[in-house]
Amino acid sequence: MKLSLSALDALPGGVARPTYARSEISPGIVHVGTGNFHRAHQAVYLDDLFNAGLSRDWGLVGAGVRPNDAKMRDILGAQDWLTTVVELEPGNNRARVTGAMIDFVEVERENRALIARMAAPEIRIVSLTVTEGGYCINPATQAFDPEHPEIAHDAQNPDTPVSVFGAIVAALKVRRAAGLPPFTVMSCDNIPGNGHVAKNAVAGLAALSDPGFAEWILGNVAFPDGMVDRITPATSAREREALKANFGIEDGWPVFCEPFRQWVLEDHFPEGRPAFEEVGVTFTSDVSAFELMKIRILNGGHAIIAYPAALLDIHFVHEAMEHPLVRGFLLKLERDEIIPIVPPVPGQDLGDYLTLIETRFANPDVGDTIPRLCQDGSNRQPKFILPSTRDRLAQGAPVTGLALESALWARYCYGESESGKPITLDDPNAERLTRHGRAAKDDPLAFLAMTEIFGDVGTNEGFRAAFAAALTSLWARGVTATLEDYIAGKPL
Structure with a gap:
C-alpha cells in the first residue's frame, strides 16, 4: 500500500499511525535537514506529543539548502509528508507512521522561500540537522571559518544567501524590521557545544557584512545546547523492500533505526517550545x-x-x-x-x-x-x-x-x-x-x-x-x- 493520508486507515493492523488529523496541527518549527536522523528523532518526539494531544501548534515545516533536499521534498510530498519509522529490535521490529511534518519549503539556491517561511510570525524555532561538517568550522581550531566558500559568498551577497546560516541571518533581519521577536535556533547535530557553534556561525557570518546586526544576534537570539542520540542507518533499496515485505507499506524514503533514543536539552526557548519533557526529553543546565x-x-x-x-x-x-x-x-x-x-x-x-x-x-x-x-x-x-x-x-x-x-x-x-x-x-x-x-x-x-x-x-x-x-x-x-x-x- 502506497503511503498517504488517505491510506492511513487501511494500513495493516500492527502499524501505528497518527491519532490526530493534519488539520489539528499548525506550524511552529522550520527544520533544515530532514534526513533520516531528524525523522527518527525530533520528528518522532513531536509525533509522540501530538498523539498525546499536546503541543499541536508546533508542527514541523521541512526545509533544505542542498540539491538532495529537493529530492527529499519531492518524495515526501508525494506521500503527504508522512514517514514510516521502523524500530529494529531483534525479534520484535515495529513500524509506525509519523505525521509531525506538515509542509516542506521549496528548495532554491538563493533561499527566498526559506527566508520568508522562517520570517513568518508563527515560526518560533528554527532547528538544524546539517551534519558535523555543515557548520563551516575550521577542523583544527574548531572555530568559525569566515573563508569557507559559502560563507564568503553570503558575506558578499547577504540578500541572496546560499547557506543555511545566511538564510537564518536574512530571516532574522526581516523579523526585526517587522517588529517580530527572533526565533530560537536549535542545533540537533553531534557537535560539542552545538548551540555555541551555531551561534558562532550565525553571528560570525552576520559580522562580515553587518557588525551591528551581529551584536544584536548575540544579545537577542537563543541558541540552546543539546545532545541527540539514535543510530539511524542510511536508507537503501534493502530497507524499502523490507518495509514492503514485512509491513505491506510502500514508502519512498522510510527510516530504519534502533529502538534506543535520547535527547538532552538546555531549556532556553524565549518564544516557547513543545512540551518535550512529557515524552522523555531531559532538560538540564549541564548538557x-x-x-x-x-x-x-x-x-x-x-x-x-x-x-x-x-x-x-x-x-x-x-x-x-x-x-x-x-x-x-x-x-x-x-x-x-x-x-x-x-x-x-x-x-x-x-x-x-x-x-x-x-x-x-x-x-x-x-x-x-x-x-x-x-x-x-x-x-x-x-x-x-x-x-x-x-x-x-x-x-x-x-x-x-x-x-x-x-x-x-x-x-x-x-x-x-x-x-x-x-x-x-x-x-x-x-x-x-x-x-x-x-x-x-x-x-x-x-x-x-x-x-x-x-x-x-x-x-x-x-x-x-x-x-x-x-x-x-x-x-x-x-x-x-x-x-x-x-x-x-x-x-x-
Missing part, C-alpha cells in the same frame, strides 16, 4: 556532561571500529562487532584511554554506558554500515577522536590506542583495503586525504602535515612517535597483527 560522554564514547566508538573493519572488508557494523579484534580494540581503547578522561555525568555510570553502546553496535537488525561510519572523517576525527588525544597529552598520559586509531584512518585514506579492494573516500577533502594517505606509506608523519585537521596534536612529539609506530606496523605487519599486539598490551 555538556551528557554531550561529552556521548560524543567521545559513542561517536568516538564508531570511529574506532570503522577503519579496521573497512580495511578488513567488513561491511556491516554488527559484523564488525562479531570480529574479536575489532570488538577488542573498541573495548580496550574506550576503557584504557577514553573513559578515564570523560568527566562524571549525573546519574550515569560510564562503564554501564559503554556496555549499552556495545549492545547497540551489535544489534544485527539495524544493518548500519561501515562505509557510513567511515565517511566525512576530516570533520569527524577533530570532533570525536582528537579531543580525547589532546586531553591525554595535556595530562602526560599514554595515547597508544588513540594514535593507532588515527593511524588506521591514515591507512584507510590510502584508498585500498588489505585485500587490495579499492576504497572510495566519502569526504569533502577526499583528494587531499588520499594524497597524504599515500605519502604516509613511506613517511608516516606526512599524514600529520594536515595541520588544519590535527592542529597542535600533530606537532606533539609523543603523539608523533606513537602514530608513526602504529602506521609503520599497519603497513609492515597488517591490521590483524597490529590489533593483536595492541590488545595484548605489547609495544607496536
Whole structure:
C-alpha cells in the first residue's frame, strides 16, 4: 500500500499511525535537514506529543539548502509528508507512521522561500540537522571559518544567501524590521557545544557584512545546547523492500533505526517550545556532561571500529562487532584511554554506558554500515577522536590506542583495503586525504602535515612517535597483527 493520508486507515493492523488529523496541527518549527536522523528523532518526539494531544501548534515545516533536499521534498510530498519509522529490535521490529511534518519549503539556491517561511510570525524555532561538517568550522581550531566558500559568498551577497546560516541571518533581519521577536535556533547535530557553534556561525557570518546586526544576534537570539542520540542507518533499496515485505507499506524514503533514543536539552526557548519533557526529553543546565560522554564514547566508538573493519572488508557494523579484534580494540581503547578522561555525568555510570553502546553496535537488525561510519572523517576525527588525544597529552598520559586509531584512518585514506579492494573516500577533502594517505606509506608523519585537521596534536612529539609506530606496523605487519599486539598490551 502506497503511503498517504488517505491510506492511513487501511494500513495493516500492527502499524501505528497518527491519532490526530493534519488539520489539528499548525506550524511552529522550520527544520533544515530532514534526513533520516531528524525523522527518527525530533520528528518522532513531536509525533509522540501530538498523539498525546499536546503541543499541536508546533508542527514541523521541512526545509533544505542542498540539491538532495529537493529530492527529499519531492518524495515526501508525494506521500503527504508522512514517514514510516521502523524500530529494529531483534525479534520484535515495529513500524509506525509519523505525521509531525506538515509542509516542506521549496528548495532554491538563493533561499527566498526559506527566508520568508522562517520570517513568518508563527515560526518560533528554527532547528538544524546539517551534519558535523555543515557548520563551516575550521577542523583544527574548531572555530568559525569566515573563508569557507559559502560563507564568503553570503558575506558578499547577504540578500541572496546560499547557506543555511545566511538564510537564518536574512530571516532574522526581516523579523526585526517587522517588529517580530527572533526565533530560537536549535542545533540537533553531534557537535560539542552545538548551540555555541551555531551561534558562532550565525553571528560570525552576520559580522562580515553587518557588525551591528551581529551584536544584536548575540544579545537577542537563543541558541540552546543539546545532545541527540539514535543510530539511524542510511536508507537503501534493502530497507524499502523490507518495509514492503514485512509491513505491506510502500514508502519512498522510510527510516530504519534502533529502538534506543535520547535527547538532552538546555531549556532556553524565549518564544516557547513543545512540551518535550512529557515524552522523555531531559532538560538540564549541564548538557555538556551528557554531550561529552556521548560524543567521545559513542561517536568516538564508531570511529574506532570503522577503519579496521573497512580495511578488513567488513561491511556491516554488527559484523564488525562479531570480529574479536575489532570488538577488542573498541573495548580496550574506550576503557584504557577514553573513559578515564570523560568527566562524571549525573546519574550515569560510564562503564554501564559503554556496555549499552556495545549492545547497540551489535544489534544485527539495524544493518548500519561501515562505509557510513567511515565517511566525512576530516570533520569527524577533530570532533570525536582528537579531543580525547589532546586531553591525554595535556595530562602526560599514554595515547597508544588513540594514535593507532588515527593511524588506521591514515591507512584507510590510502584508498585500498588489505585485500587490495579499492576504497572510495566519502569526504569533502577526499583528494587531499588520499594524497597524504599515500605519502604516509613511506613517511608516516606526512599524514600529520594536515595541520588544519590535527592542529597542535600533530606537532606533539609523543603523539608523533606513537602514530608513526602504529602506521609503520599497519603497513609492515597488517591490521590483524597490529590489533593483536595492541590488545595484548605489547609495544607496536
